[in-house]
Amino acid sequence: MGRFFEARKHTIMARSARVAKAFTRVSREILIAVKAGGPEPDYNPALRRALQNAKAVNMPKDKIQAAIKRAEGQDVEDFQELIYEGYAPHGVAVMAVAATDNPTRTIANVRVAFKKGGGTLGTSGSVAFSFTRMGVFRLDATKVADAEELELELIDHGLEELGEGTGDDGEALLIVRTPLEEFGRMQEGLEALKVEVVSSGLEFIPQSTVSLDEAQTAEVMKLLERLEGDDDVQDVFTNLA
Numbered sequence: 217m218g219r220f221f222e223a224r225k226h227t228i229m230a231r232s233a234r235v236a237k238a239f240t241r242v243s244r245e246i247l248i249a250v251k252a253g254g255p256e257p258d259y260n261p262a263l264r265r266a267l268q269n270a271k272a273v274n275m276p277k278d279k280i281q282a283a284i285k286r287a288e289g290q291d292v293e294d295f296q297e298l299i300y301e302g303y304a305p306h307g308v309a310v311m312a313v314a315a316t317d318n319p320t321r322t323i324a325n326v327r328v329a330f331k332k333g334g335g336t337l338g339t340s341g342s343v344a345f346s347f348t349r350m351g352v353f354r355l356d357a358t359k360v361a362d363a364e365e366l367e368l369e370l371i372d373h374g375l376e377e378l379g380e381g382t383g384d385d386g387e388a389l390l391i392v393r394t395p396l397e398e399f400g401r402m403q404e405g406l407e408a409l410k411v412e413v414v415s416s417g418l419e420f421i422p423q424s425t426v427s428l429d430e431a432q433t434a435e436v437m438k439l440l441e442r443l444e445g446d447d448d449v450q451d452v453f454t455n456l457a
Contacts, residue, residue, distance in 0.1 A: 233445075234384075238273040241450050243283040244315040245269060248295055250287035261403055265416050272354075272415040293317035297450075300326045301343035304335040305435040306428055309343045309455045311420040316448040325446050333439025346455055347420040350376070351399030353406060354414045357388035366390075366411070373405025374398025389414065393421070422455035 245266035253260035257267055263284075270280050286292055298319060300312040310330075316322040330337040357380070360366055367378045370392060377393040394402040396418065406413055428436065436456055443452050 235273070237444070237447075239275055239279065240447060241315075242266060242270045242273060242275055243279070244295055244450065246280070246283040247287040247292065248297070248315065250284055251292070251294075255284050255288055261400055264407075265403065268413050269415045269417065298322060299340075299344075300337065301340065302330050302335055302337040303343065304333065304439045304454065304456075306426070306432050308426055308428070308436050309346045309422070310335065310439070310443070311343060311347055311453040312443050312449050313420075313451045313453075314446075314448045315450050318448075322446075322448040325448065326443065329442035329446060330439065333442045334435060335439045344420075346424075347422055347453065349396050349418055350421050351394040351396060351402055351416070352419045352421075353392040353394075353402065353416040354381070354383070355390040355392065355406075356412060356414050357390045359412055360390055363390060366409075369409060370402070370405060374401045383414070417451075419451070420453040422453070425455050425457035427457045 246263065249260060249262035249266045253262055255263070257264045267280065295315045295317050296319070298314045298316060300314065300323070302310050302312075304310050312326060314322050314326070327337050357363075363378065367375065370378065374394045375392060376395055376398075377391075379391050379393075381389045381391045383389055392402065392406075399418065403413075403416065433456070436454070440452055440454065443449050
């Protein structure tokens with residue numbers, strides 16, 4: 217078990233903006249999950265995942281219930297997931313995942329973000345080959361008594377990698393990675409083992425990373441900040457070390 221390169225977005229927004237964006241992201245996760253599988257978490261794995269993520273960002277219960285109720289309405293927006301690929305300055309590969317009810321608006325905004333950030337928006341497949349999309353579960357390391365024993369248990373549920381990481385506030389995490397097609401089986405396995413999941417989702421893991429100097433990294437971060445600031449963009453992944 218080693219220490220992972222964290223492929224999640226580089227969080228550079230102010231904390232208040234980050235919290236608001238996190239609530240928007242989770243609300244859309246809930247909406248998509250409820251529309252696809254209904255409002256009962258016991259019968260809807262995608263909704264259970266969304267509720268885990270809501271808890272991870274400290275989303276109030278009243279906001280969670282409001283999101284579920286809204287998703288059950290007849291006039292709710294029809295959100296869909298769209299994935300955009302491109303390059304930031306200095307050849308850094310970027311994958312941006314959006315949840316949108318207006319693809320025309322979203323692609324226009326993403327294109328502008330790449331252009332103003334000194335990058336290039338690519339076509340489908342132009343960057344994806346540099347990443348592997350995997351199921352990722354983050355566990356509170358302080359609540360796992362024996363990581364090696366857990367690793368052995370999870371092999372039967374599709375585990376590919378178990379490693380150490382840290383959260384946005386520096387908390388110790390165990391990070392479980394599983395092939396995309398094993399996501400549901402791993403979710404069921406963690407629930408059966410009564411392992412508390414801090415957050416989970418599908419992430420683009422870079423096959424290799426790019427190291428830049430401080431000035432070059434700052435250029436890349438400006439582009440990532442533009443993308444992350446868009447309301448429709450859920451997550452941004454890069455191969456920046």
